[in-house]
Amino acid sequence: MGKFIKWGLLALSLAVLATGWWLGLAWAPPDREMGDVQRIMYVHVPLQWAALVAMFINFVAAVSYMFKASWKLDATAESSAEVGLVLGTAGMITGAIWGRPTWGVYWSWDPRLTSQAIMLVAYTGYLVLRRFVEDPEKRATWSSVVAIIGAINLPIVWFSVRWWRSLHQVQSTPKTVDPEMTLALRVSAFGMLFITLWFLVARYRQALAERQAEVALPDALPSDLAAAGGANSSRVA
Amino acid sequence: MMTLSTQLLGLLAAAAPGQVGSGRIVGGWGYVWACYAITVAMLVLYAVSLWVRRPKAPTDAKE
Numbered sequence: 606m607g608k609f610i611k612w613g614l615l616a617l618s619l620a621v622l623a624t625g626w627w628l629g630l631a632w633a634p635p636d637r638e639m640g641d642v643q644r645i646m647y648v649h650v651p652l653q654w655a656a657l658v659a660m661f662i663n664f665v666a667a668v669s670y671m672f673k674a675s676w677k678l679d680a681t682a683e684s685s686a687e688v689g690l691v692l693g694t695a696g697m698i699t700g701a702i703w704g705r706p707t708w709g710v711y712w713s714w715d716p717r718l719t720s721q722a723i724m725l726v727a728y729t730g731y732l733v734l735r736r737f738v739e740d741p742e743k744r745a746t747w748s749s750v751v752a753i754i755g756a757i758n759l760p761i762v763w764f765s766v767r768w769w770r771s772l773h774q775v776q777s778t779p780k781t782v783d784p785e786m787t788l789a790l791r792v793s794a795f796g797m798l799f800i801t802l803w804f805l806v807a808r809y810r811q812a813l814a815e816r817q818a819e820v821a822l823p824d825a826l827p828s829d830l831a832a833a834g835g836a837n838s839s840r841v842a
Numbered sequence: 843m844m845t846l847s848t849q850l851l852g853l854l855a856a857a858a859p860g861q862v863g864s865g866r867i868v869g870g871w872g873y874v875w876a877c878y879a880i881t882v883a884m885l886v887l888y889a890v891s892l893w894v895r896r897p898k899a900p901t902d903a904k905e
Contacts, residue, residue, distance in 0.1 A: 626878065630874070630878075637866070638865065638866055638867070639866075639867050640866050640867040640868055640869070640870060641867075641869070641870055641871055641874060642867050642870035642873055642874060644874050645873065645874055645877045648877050648878055648881050649877065652881065688888075691884065691888050694884070695880065695881050695884045695885075698877075698880055698884075699877040699880065699881060702873050702876055702877050702880075703873065703877065705873060706867055706870045706873050707867065800885065804888065804889075804892065807892045807896070808892060810896075810897060811892065811895055811896060811897055814897035815897075
């Protein structure tokens with residue numbers, strides 16, 4: 606199972622993503638108005654979907670941690686926030702590049718772009734907070750609270766194009782685009798989702814190993830905690 | 843009655859036939875390749891960072 610996730614999932618991800626991108630770049634028709642520039646959709650949209658999935662996983666792990674403290678849930682939250690931030694940043698960069706030929710500008714303080722920027726700042730803050738708090742239990746609890754507060758923005762990002770008059774277009778549906786575009790987008794999205802899963806597993810293992818090392822080694826804890834009992838003082842499973 | 847700006851726009855359009863108002867973006871492959879290249883670079887760099895930070899010992903040894 607370990608080898609399948611390590612190499613099999615990676616190979617599957619790359620194969621599916623390469624197929625989706627080939628379909629998008631060479632097989633799907635150009636857009637009626639945007640022409641070939643619309644082919645950016647097959648990289649931009651999967652990145653944004655995968656980022657939102659990762660950040661939703663972060664929210665679920667944070668809420669779960671508040672009910673049942675567990676290093677596994679904390680590691681899940683940490684890994685999903687980092688992966689979501691990387692994918693969301695790439696999504697924002699590709700969106701800005703797409704904006705230049707279609708809107709005439711790389712950036713506009715449009716509701717979708719602004720809420721997305723706030724989302725990225727919030728998850729950057731979440732990861733910075735985790736760096737600054739040395740006590741693993743306090744870090745897990747405080748970062749869970751930040752994650753839950755930050756997740757309030759996720760539905761705002763998704764629905765902003767419907768709630769406000771926005772420069773950014775409303776989400777397309779299979780009824781509004783060519784079926785060949787839908788297929789290329791779906792294959793690309795699954796490829797990006799598989800890569801996201803692979804990133805999450807790799808980062809989760811790393812985060813869990815760090816938590817276990819911190820709890821196992823009293824030196825890794827702040828001096829007052831180590832003096833009070835160190836490794837055995839942790840109440841987290 | 844045509845205003846001065848409308849007359850000017852008409853003159854510009856007449857001076858540049860084929861460059862005005864097709865209603866469809868032409869070209870732009872540079873933007874497309876830039877997006878794909880930046881995404882690939884970011885995914886590869888993040889994968890490398892995960893490999894550099896990988897746990898040295900199996901995590902299940904302490905579970």
